Amino acid sequence: MSGFRTRRLTRPTSLRGSNGVAFGPDGRLYVAQFLAGEISAVDLATGDAEVVVPAGGPVQTPDDLAFGPDGSMYLTDLVPGRVWRRHPDGTFTLVTDQVRLPNGIACVGDRLFVNEMIPDGRLLELAEDGVKVLTGGLAMGNAMQLGPDGALYYPHMLTGEVFRIPPDGGTPELVAAEVHEPVAVRFDLGGVLQVLSRGAAGIVTRIDLFGTGDRTLLTSGLAGLDNAAFDPENRMFVSSFAGGGITELHPDGRTREIAPRGFAGPYGVTVDLGGTVHAADHYRIAEPRHPEGDVTTTELLPFVHGIAADGELLHLTSQFGQVRTYDRATRSIRTRADRLDQPLGIAVRADGVLVVAEAGAGRIVTIDAEDTLGVLADGFGRPVDVAVDGDGRWCVSDEERGAVYRLDGEGTGEGTGEGTVVLADGLGAPQGITAGDGCLYVAETAAGRLVAVDLVSGAVRTVADLPAGPGRPGELPALHAHGLPGAARPFAGLAAAGNALYAAAGGTVLHLTPAEEP
DSSP states (O other), X not given: OOOEEEEESSOOOSOSXXXXXXXXXXXXXXXXXXXXXXXXXXXXXXXXXXXXXXXXSSOSOEXXXXXXXXXXXXXXXXXXXXXEEEOTTSOEEEEESOOXXXXXXXXXXXXXXXXXXXXXXXXEEEETXXXXXXXXXXXXXXXXXXXXXXXXXXXXXXXXXXXXXXTTOOOOEEEEOSOSSEEEEEEOTTOOEEEEEOSTXXXXXXXXXXXXXXXXXXXXXXXXXXXXXXXXXXXXXXXXXXXXXXXXEOTTSOEEEEEOOOOSOOOOEEEOTTOOEEEEOEEEEEEEETTTTEEEEEEEEEEEOEEEEETTEEXXXXXXXXEEEEETTTTEEEEEEOSOSSEEEEEEOTTSOEEEEEGGGTEEEEEOTTOOEEXXXXXXXXXXXXXXXXXXXXXXXXXXXXXXXXXXXXXXXXXXXXXXXXXXXXXXXXEEEEEETTEEEEEETTTTEEEEEETTTOOXXXXXXXXXXXXXXXXXXXXXXXXXXXXXXXXXXXEEETTEEEEEEXXXXXXXXXXXXX
């Protein structure tokens, strides 16, 4: 077999995960992209997106943004706890680094306000003479805005409430309770309060605070709404942390895609016995739809990175410590393990035991039917995926050491010691692996290629190119911050089905089929 033909299963998207949005002085819609670590400006007439703040600069995890009267962009950098000012000439000034998970941000004239997305968070004014606390006790704040009455409106994500407070401080006033999973508070040009839901149905709660007082619900069907902005014609444009893109949302619930939605990652990929492809997409389990090129949400489920199909079950890992099992028939979720150190790749043994690469601990662990944790092998650098070959032997990719291994025994104690065979080394950040046709296929992410490692000779050959995924240049943001999830590490998963391979790479799932022999 000389190689593979490669086909995308989804359309390209320039906004893999879209968060805070605001119109800039040039009339374009500026979009913060937390996962990608960049900010783009979208031309609403064409849908074209230009990266104006690329990843790898001073900003690591932009989550929300606002513009001051002089055209400066102010933005919250969630994980490192910073707030930045981007001047009109493109240079940056650090406003503060003394905020815990800053998220919502608002400019009120020359004044700047932010809130914290953390239990018992604060709403702060960032002034030249220091930080002023307007109030505390926020049950995870998020996108906020100045209302027509001159008060700041903000959500409590954990309690389903919306509050307001004067910019000069005072006692917060409850505006709305029992709001569906509020994530952003916005006002249209008519002064009607619009509260976006982060749930699967894409609900927007409209409250006519300064008119009739009526409260109505609009269901958009856009999973994982994040933020919204209104143009001078009062048209509403929304972002999605799960699906990305930018969508116009009409008052009657109709939608019009402006910048295409797609995957936020994806990370892991698997194929079930019916041939359906499932992807672990950080905030959700998702399916690529071919030939439409769309992505559908199976379940909003933060946070998912590794995935393995097992009948009606999907076994999932989160780099933030969890292994869970999702039952597609009942939509129920069972936690199998918690507080692991960056579990990533996952596979199912013939006896139903889960085998997991615990990357941060340098080991391969097992989880049985009673959720008992065992150690299959340890002593690796950063093992990120596992796969079983045709003889039932387990293989491991080690991203840190640039090698793939075969385990010829259990409980070896050292990943490079007795019972562990080096299949190939000198690879550049090998991640996803899967076995077939006497080979171990490896996503060699640093080299941008898919290689086949002969399981007998160890010979390595390139079988396909892989596009760059959502990797970040420069310093990686922290995995955890203030006890909450931070920024996940990129991962390019692989899966096999028959003689075809599937790769999560380049913001899509690739379908790879064997090329004809010469």
